[in-house]
Amino acid sequence: MKFKIATLAALATLSVGAGAQNITGAGATFPNPIYSRWFSEYSGSHPGVKINYQSVGSGAGIRQVSQKIVDFGASDGPMTDQQLSESKVKLFHIPTVLGAVVPVYNLPGVNKELNFSPEVLAGIYLGQINHWNDPRIARDNPGVNLPDHQILPVYRSDGSGTTYIFTDYLSKVSPDFQSRIGRATSVKWPVGIGQKGNEGVAGMVRNSQFSFGYVELIYAEQNHMSFGQVKNSSGKWVKASTDGVTAAAAAAIKTIPADYRVSITNAPGPNSYPIASFTWLLIPQHFDDANKGKVMVDFLRWMLQHGESEAASMTYAPLPKPVADRVAQTINQIH
Amino acid sequence: MADNETPQNISVPLVTVARKQPEPPVTPVSAVSEDASGIRAFLRARGSANAADRGFAGLMLLGALSLFVIVVLIVWILIQKSQLSIHAFGFHFFRSSNWDPVNGDFGALPFIFGTLVSSLLALLIAVPLSLAVAIFVLEICPIPLRGPISFLTELLAAIPSVVYGLWGIFVLVPLIRDKVGPFLEKTLGWTGLFVEPNFGVGMFTAGVILAIMIFPVISSISRDVMRAVPNHQREAALALGATRWEMIRLGVLQNARIGIVGAVILGLGRALGETMAVTMVIGNHPDISKNLFNPAHTLSSVIANEFSEATGDLYLSALVEIGLALFIVTIVVNAVARLLVWAVTRGNTAKAV
Numbered sequence: 001m002k003f004k005i006a007t008l009a010a011l012a013t014l015s016v017g018a019g020a021q022n023i024t025g026a027g028a029t030f031p032n033p034i035y036s037r038w039f040s041e042y043s044g045s046h047p048g049v050k051i052n053y054q055s056v057g058s059g060a061g062i063r064q065v066s067q068k069i070v071d072f073g074a075s076d077g078p079m080t081d082q083q084l085s086e087s088k089v090k091l092f093h094i095p096t097v098l099g100a101v102v103p104v105y106n107l108p109g110v111n112k113e114l115n116f117s118p119e120v121l122a123g124i125y126l127g128q129i130n131h132w133n134d135p136r137i138a139r140d141n142p143g144v145n146l147p148d149h150q151i152l153p154v155y156r157s158d159g160s161g162t163t164y165i166f167t168d169y170l171s172k173v174s175p176d177f178q179s180r181i182g183r184a185t186s187v188k189w190p191v192g193i194g195q196k197g198n199e200g201v202a203g204m205v206r207n208s209q210f211s212f213g214y215v216e217l218i219y220a221e222q223n224h225m226s227f228g229q230v231k232n233s234s235g236k237w238v239k240a241s242t243d244g245v246t247a248a249a250a251a252a253i254k255t256i257p258a259d260y261r262v263s264i265t266n267a268p269g270p271n272s273y274p275i276a277s278f279t280w281l282l283i284p285q286h287f288d289d290a291n292k293g294k295v296m297v298d299f300l301r302w303m304l305q306h307g308e309s310e311a312a313s314m315t316y317a318p319l320p321k322p323v324a325d326r327v328a329q330t331i332n333q334i335h
Numbered sequence: 336m337a338d339n340e341t342p343q344n345i346s347v348p349l350v351t352v353a354r355k356q357p358e359p360p361v362t363p364v365s366a367v368s369e370d371a372s373g374i375r376a377f378l379r380a381r382g383s384a385n386a387a388d389r390g391f392a393g394l395m396l397l398g399a400l401s402l403f404v405i406v407v408l409i410v411w412i413l414i415q416k417s418q419l420s421i422h423a424f425g426f427h428f429f430r431s432s433n434w435d436p437v438n439g440d441f442g443a444l445p446f447i448f449g450t451l452v453s454s455l456l457a458l459l460i461a462v463p464l465s466l467a468v469a470i471f472v473l474e475i476c477p478i479p480l481r482g483p484i485s486f487l488t489e490l491l492a493a494i495p496s497v498v499y500g501l502w503g504i505f506v507l508v509p510l511i512r513d514k515v516g517p518f519l520e521k522t523l524g525w526t527g528l529f530v531e532p533n534f535g536v537g538m539f540t541a542g543v544i545l546a547i548m549i550f551p552v553i554s555s556i557s558r559d560v561m562r563a564v565p566n567h568q569r570e571a572a573l574a575l576g577a578t579r580w581e582m583i584r585l586g587v588l589q590n591a592r593i594g595i596v597g598a599v600i601l602g603l604g605r606a607l608g609e610t611m612a613v614t615m616v617i618g619n620h621p622d623i624s625k626n627l628f629n630p631a632h633t634l635s636s637v638i639a640n641e642f643s644e645a646t647g648d649l650y651l652s653a654l655v656e657i658g659l660a661l662f663i664v665t666i667v668v669n670a671v672a673r674l675l676v677w678a679v680t681r682g683n684t685a686k687a688v
Binding site (some may be wrong): 056057058059060062063080083150152157158159160161181182183184185186187188189192193194195196200203204207208211 | 535643
């Protein structure tokens with residue numbers, strides 16, 4: 001046994017010596033858990049290849065890959081046209097998995113799952129709906145005894161993809177929200193309290209009665225938080241799930257452009273969960289170091305074949321089959 | 336013989352010592368001269384005393400000057416990297432209270448307000464408390480208690496700020512929301528400083544957590560300063576018939592006041608720049624309000640919160656200018672504090688410090 005390990009180690013060092021390939025990436029924090037797992041599994045089965053990923057945030061990821069500081073980037077929001085034109089390298093957006101944002105709340109005495117229509121979600125964060133027993137909330141939740149108490153909206157104080165997805169959705173469903181607040185990784189909230197990170201928002205909501213917040217689906221599931229249902233564009237109440245998110249991506253397939261820069265919030269289809277989004281790897285179309293490019297392409301193929309199947313077990317929604325097929329085509333263009 | 340031996344044995348060393356006493360004057364001298372020659376040999380070997388002194392002075396000057404270089408570099412980088420925002424907003428940046436990344440309109444006023452007020456609040460709470468602890472430990476405390484209290488004070492200083500923040504979220508926030516807040520509202524609500532709704536996070540909580548964080552700094556430094564007051568000052572006060580409190584006031588505090596102000600300034604410095612613990616309990620909502628229960632935002636926490644995800648050059652540039660604003664606020668506050676010290680101590684030389 002010991003001998004085996006020793007030979008393996010020797011082989012590993014040998015192959016490192018022969019074709020060692022270090023690739024560095026940086027970007028979004030949301031997909032970090034699954035990226036870390038993918039990169040370490042891929043490195044395990046491909047000795048000599050080491051992919052190092054730093055979850056420094058989407059904004060920093062975009063900056064670093066544009067400045068050629070890292071080999072690839074990752075972002076929860078697509079790059080803007082201006083960012084793409086300013087980048088020193090031509091980049092592909094490669095969708096990897098999908099995430100969703102869910103409304104969480106702390107309402108003592110209410111055990112039933114609450115329903116939130118898009119108008120209510122926007123109204124709460126615009127400060128227009130400020131009491132729990134507002135008729136607009138009551139209308140969607142018949143039979144629930146809503147307290148006459150002020151709502152405390154909680155938002156992400158740090159810039160985040162979560163906020164981007166949420167505000168992107170609210171901007172689509174509420175013209176008022178779009179004109180007064182708009183979509184971005186951090187926005188000017190007229191009301192509420194800001195907390196850092198998913199854990200900050202979740203902690204605040206858990207500890208404060210009558211509060212309301214939004215967190216990543218993964219975070220809510222892993223921490224066994226209850227969350228509300230949202231009305232989708234078909235008028236159906238949907239509770240977020242990885243299936244619902246993949247359904248939203250599949251329903252939006254016709255609108256996905258060639259460069260994958262698309263927002264799938266408020267997607268059509270009766271099963272689609274409306275507050276969902278792709279997360280992307282930002283891969284240079286051309287690698288100066290041909291060997292690096294080869295490894296990157298090989299990794300992306302591996303990701304589509306093996307990685308995607310692991311997504312659901314980590315509560316990430318995998319790409320729908322048609323999208324994965326298209327991505328496989330795109331990968332072939334990387335050189 | 337055997338009977339004689341013992342007394343002789345005892346006396347022998349005495350005698351030998353006595354006898355050898357004339358000798359030592361010789362040996363020490365030679366030892367000293369050997370030492371002296373050692374030092375002299377070293378001094379001769381290293382050449383000119385002038386060159387050595389100058390070299391040393393030059394080295395020290397270099398160290399001192401590096402401070403200027405570092406500060407100038409920081410200011411230069413801050414100004415250079417915030418050019419975009421300085422050109423776009425000018426002085427308006429420091430007067431506007433709008434912070435809107437979507438529309439690219441940035442103003443620092445609520446953050447400056449939050450930084451100043453939370454630090455001031457922290458000082459209001461921490462200064463009396465830390466002076467009380469310092470005086471107690473030094474002048475009144477029973478000796479066995481002294482060690483543990485000093486140890487705990489220094490322990491507080493060693494706790495990382497993120498731990499303070501977590502403690503703030505889980506202990507302080509519920510406490511202020513459910514117990515302290517309602518009490519303050521009932522007793523001091525008329526001032527307009529404590530008005531419901533109180534969610535537990537906000538300016539007041541940030542002030543309290545900052546106070547706990549700067550308390551050990553102020554307390555331990557002012558304790559050391561008071562310890563340096565010569566004992567005869569205390570004795571003189573007591574001899575004149577002063578009570579213990581009068582002795583502390585006239586003999587100790589009066590003499591140590593410059594050092595105490597220095598300790599307070601150090602504490603203020605930490606409060607102004609504190610990021611992590613504050614951002615976890617202050618509510619991060621840029622708002623200017625008299626109500627201390629309202630959420631607020633500080634300069635350092637907006638940088639920590641938004642820098643990594645900031646996209647767009649103007650946004651980044653505005654965040655760097657926030658850093659510049661923090662730098663200016665720190666300098667101005669320090670300058671004002673020094674003026675205060677000067678005004679208080681004018682004409683009086685420091686007696687003990």
